[in-house]
Amino acid sequence: MRVTDREVETWLREDVGHRDVTNHVPGETTGRLVAKEAGVAAGLDAATAVFDYLDVDASAVVDAGDRIEPGDPVLAVEGPAESVLRGERVAVNVAGHASGVATATRRAVEAAREVDDDVAIAATRKTTPGLRGVEKRAVAAGGGDTHRLTLSGMVMVKDNHVAEMGLEAAVRHFREEKSFTAKLEVEVESPEDGVRAADAGADIVLFDNMTPDEVREGVELLPDGVLAEASGGIGIADVSDYAATGVDVISMGALTHSAPSLDLSFRTGG
Template sequence: MITDAQVERWLREDLGHHDVTNQVPGETEGRLVAKESGVVAGLEAATAVFDYLGVDVVERLEDGTVVEPGADVLRVEGPAREVLRGERVAVNLAGHASGIATRTRKAVDAARTESETVRVAATRKTTPGLRDLEKRAVVAGGGDTHRLDLSHMVMVKDNHIAEMGLEGAIERFADRTSFATKIDAEVERVADAPRAAEAGADIVLLDNMSPAETQAAVEEVIDYEGVLAEASGGITLDDVPDYAATGVDVISMGSLTHSAPSLDLSFRTGD
């Protein structure tokens, strides 16, 4: 949910202390228009900006909708000054989120060429202050949010293993978490995958492995009931089909959020 406090911060950053640029009288209409094809997202945030300014959003597409160039994504009516004041913030938020949704949809479509069940997930490599927006955009694109924050799941990373050992780290965290909290253990060698499963990991994260290594690791943990295999580490859109074919349950990609270009959107008034 987008809060008034978030919208206030976004607008304060853009408007500054003395906005002369948008001192335009009268009423107007505005349209947010797609200039390229993609999957739209972030429209709840864009709507929240206009709502805060007293501008009516009279029409908007659902997040996750595929659009072509020229499509109206959102339409507003209200005081010209307030429409123009909200324009850039709304475009930036929707363009950024739509870029993430579009990239996610491409990754999911690539995965589906090899597997109908593998999930394409995001990571915590998000922009500070915009995680909610970015994670929602991943969902709009057909992806999985993964954990939203550190409280949602324990991830046993390389630094934990360096300090406590693989089994030791899993045991320590298992003793300190709720029964409802899953443990995701990162391994970098095929031989360590069954060790993590045996030690009690719910998910074995196969980090920076080639597709061949990933498939070998999946075969090592497949007999552990309820244990999922997750591939991660520098996976690109071009790589997704190869990893989907390995039998992993999840493909995690930081690039869904940190490397997605904004979808080109334009805001037009008075027509």
């Protein structure tokens, strides 16, 4: 899921509009993207793609996943001043947003590691439309798991499916529909329903919107070989409590939909 020229063109068209007088600056220039706060770098491939599209030479100074401190350069560019200035804001926005996601993910991973070395921190499909690839790569840069990238990656039986078909019937239906290569996950809202889902044939049971104590009970009831996942309103401050329940995965929509952008600044010349 790399950034495409079509994506970059859409981002630039949104920012430039039909007439850009602001950036009619002659000559050549250099520029650099600089961190203004500590965090984890991400989105530099997308920022580079913006400048590449504008025929500006751009190269990342750090790798995705690297820790950065205030004042650290993360990207260097050289080219026509008009093009450099035209790509500046889009590049800053996308890299800042991605670095914010990576930074939040790293904090969640570190909180989990204080309790359990094996529990995975995962993203969800609660991504910004048009930016899923950028955000999922940022999660990976932060040390998290991307979870399913699209609906085709795994079958998930959710509350609406259960409401329409019943839990056991929904699991049977989707086990018949899915490929043998795809896992089947079932979302449940009580520890007891986790057992029902496992007995019906779930590969993974998602304990949704439960307290850590409820999740722990659900995990203890599951048979061997069934993975356990916790999700639903979990913030970084809650990670250690959920990591102690014995789950295999903690998935957090907040990594992508609520992470604040990392403060980055673009400076030209010198």
